[in-house]
Amino acid sequence: MLELSIQDPYFHDKMKVVDALHQVIDPELFVNIIDLGLVYDIDFTTNDRLVITMTLSTPHCPLGEAIEAGIHHVLEPLFPNKTIEVNIVWEPPWNFEMMTPEGRRQLGIEDYE
Amino acid sequence: MADIQIGKAPKNYAVLPFYAGGAFFLLCIAVALFAIIPELKGYYAAPHLVSVVHMFTIGWASMIMMGATYQLLPVICEHHLFSSRLSLLSFLCMFTGALLLISAFWWFQTGWLMLTGGGLIWLASVAYWINVVSTGGACDRHHMQKCFLVSAASWFVMTTSLGWFTALQFVYPSTSVPIPIWLKIHAHVGLAGWFLQLISGVSSKLIPMFLLGKSKKENRLRAAFFWQNGGLIIFLIQAPLQGIDWLSGIAAVMIVAGIAFQISYVYDAFQHRVRKPLDLQMKHSMLAFAFLLLAILLLPVVYRWDHQWSIIYGMLLLMGWVSSLILGQTFKTLPFIVWNARYKQWNGKFKIPLPRQLYTEWRLQWQFRLYLLSIGLWLLAVFTHNEWLAYAAALSWLGMALCYAVNVVEILFHRVQIPDHVGTVHTRSVLS
Numbered sequence: 001m002l003e004l005s006i007q008d009p010y011f012h013d014k015m016k017v018v019d020a021l022h023q024v025i026d027p028e029l030f031v032n033i034i035d036l037g038l039v040y041d042i043d044f045t046t047n048d049r050l051v052i053t054m055t056l057s058t059p060h061c062p063l064g065e066a067i068e069a070g071i072h073h074v075l076e077p078l079f080p081n082k083t084i085e086v087n088i089v090w091e092p093p094w095n096f097e098m099m100t101p102e103g104r105r106q107l108g109i110e111d112y113e
Numbered sequence: 114m115a116d117i118q119i120g121k122a123p124k125n126y127a128v129l130p131f132y133a134g135g136a137f138f139l140l141c142i143a144v145a146l147f148a149i150i151p152e153l154k155g156y157y158a159a160p161h162l163v164s165v166v167h168m169f170t171i172g173w174a175s176m177i178m179m180g181a182t183y184q185l186l187p188v189i190c191e192h193h194l195f196s197s198r199l200s201l202l203s204f205l206c207m208f209t210g211a212l213l214l215i216s217a218f219w220w221f222q223t224g225w226l227m228l229t230g231g232g233l234i235w236l237a238s239v240a241y242w243i244n245v246v247s248t249g250g251a252c253d254r255h256h257m258q259k260c261f262l263v264s265a266a267s268w269f270v271m272t273t274s275l276g277w278f279t280a281l282q283f284v285y286p287s288t289s290v291p292i293p294i295w296l297k298i299h300a301h302v303g304l305a306g307w308f309l310q311l312i313s314g315v316s317s318k319l320i321p322m323f324l325l326g327k328s329k330k331e332n333r334l335r336a337a338f339f340w341q342n343g344g345l346i347i348f349l350i351q352a353p354l355q356g357i358d359w360l361s362g363i364a365a366v367m368i369v370a371g372i373a374f375q376i377s378y379v380y381d382a383f384q385h386r387v388r389k390p391l392d393l394q395m396k397h398s399m400l401a402f403a404f405l406l407l408a409i410l411l412l413p414v415v416y417r418w419d420h421q422w423s424i425i426y427g428m429l430l431l432m433g434w435v436s437s438l439i440l441g442q443t444f445k446t447l448p449f450i451v452w453n454a455r456y457k458q459w460n461g462k463f464k465i466p467l468p469r470q471l472y473t474e475w476r477l478q479w480q481f482r483l484y485l486l487s488i489g490l491w492l493l494a495v496f497t498h499n500e501w502l503a504y505a506a507a508l509s510w511l512g513m514a515l516c517y518a519v520n521v522v523e524i525l526f527h528r529v530q531i532p533d534h535v536g537t538v539h540t541r542s543v544l545s
Contacts, residue, residue, distance in 0.1 A: 070461030
């Protein structure tokens with residue numbers, strides 16, 4: 001799960017990334033990828049690169065390309081000097097417990113314990 | 114690195130023609146149903162009835178199932194589809210073969226028309242089998258869904274081979290086994306081999322996925338696979354030798370046990386779902402399983418009395434189980450396939466519609482209502498031998514088919530409106 005710390009030197013930039021990624025929707029579930037808990041890490045530590053480590057709700061999902069394109073489209077205008085990289089991982093596998101309360105509400109599962 | 118990890122959808126031409134073909138045949142069925150009403154009281158294997166049954170099984174159900182499988186195989190097997198061109202070839206053979214075979218049955222032209230149609234459908238099934246086995250073979254992970262898809266494809270080839278062999282018996286009789294026995298074997302291998310096992314594999318993957326539910330009882334799926342296939346193999350060996358007798362009954366019990374295991378797996382996932390509300394598409398799917406259960410309960414009655422009960426049994430399976438599943442799942446798969454093809458490069462660039470906005474919701478609602486009405490009226494009409502009820506049922510079915518077909522056409526011909534200020538887009542591959 002993505003965790004941001006205020007002590008992180010890139011905290012401000014990471015918040016901008018999180019805000020922008022709220023616009024990228026998983027077309028299968030109609031919820032944005034942040035509230036779905038698909039984004040695992042945002043990395044600014046490598047020069048000239050911004051690496052988004054994330055997973056997909058279904059392995060080998062054909063809609064993965066659309067999500068990746070969406071990430072590029074919202075981040076490139078915000079960080080024009082960075083090369084955006086999307087790193088897809090399958091570990092840990094995604095499950096609905098990774099969703100934020102807002103994501104659960106949008107899927108109609110707010111009563112899930 | 115992501116290149117090898119993100120699924121690439123098959124080419125559009127490998128999948129979309131099947132949905133268009135299926136919609137076309139659903140409309141053909143709707144028209145043909147009016148014509149067969151006076152014949153419903155007669156023999157269930159009369160030419161027009163057999164023709165309509167093949168519209169259902171080949172033109173409608175197999176057509177959509179093949180297209181949907183080509184799209185879902187890469188997701189289930191976690192590997193790209195072996196060949197999109199082979200998929201297109203299978204469509205061309207299937208569509209042409211279906212037209213020829215259905216015409217041959219309608220006008221009862223045994224001979225080259227029936228054999229050519231059957232031959233083309235056999236070729237389509239072989240092309241499909243090669244694609245399924247080659248895609249599944251490239252997948253490292255072993256799971257039951259893959260086993261179901263491969264066995265379903267193998268039973269599909271067996272069904273088309275038996276069908277063609279039965280058609281040959283009309284022209285050149287070469288065995289002592291009567292044609293009605295061959296017809297029953299062909300029909301049951303198709304239903305319990307091809308349809309049941311494909312639906313078992315696909316539904317055990319898709320239903321938990323759509324409902325965000327999970328079942329940890331994989332052993333039920335394993336049991337379902339072995340019971341269904343064990344029963345079918347016994348039936349296939351025994352029926353041509355001894356006809357339909359007590360051993361067929363044991364085979365049927367084994368297949369029913371397999372169905373029970375599969376349904377219990379899906380039900381477990383359904384009970385543990387976190388997405389509680391069911392949309393119309395899922396209601397269609399749940400209804401399909403209810404029709405399957407009803408048909409199974411009818412089996413002893415069909416065996417004992419045959420005739421009208423056979424027609425009701427067939428209706429529950431083809432108009433109920435198979436059709437309800439397809440009518441719902443079409444709108445769970447097709448809008449995503451088209452959306453992905455049209456919008457994947459524009460995601461995040463400007464406000465784009467969601468997949469569910471590619472068709473008209475009220476038409477889907479009417480499709481569901483008219484479908485329920487039609488099924489109810491059909492069953493009542495056959496029970497009471499009332500022709501007027503049957504015409505009302507056929508009219509409802511026509512309305513339902515029109516709602517479905519118009520929505521499918523709307524999705525297939527959806528056009529993207531691109532604003533002038535969009536600029537460049539990110540692509541990871543040459544767009545198809």
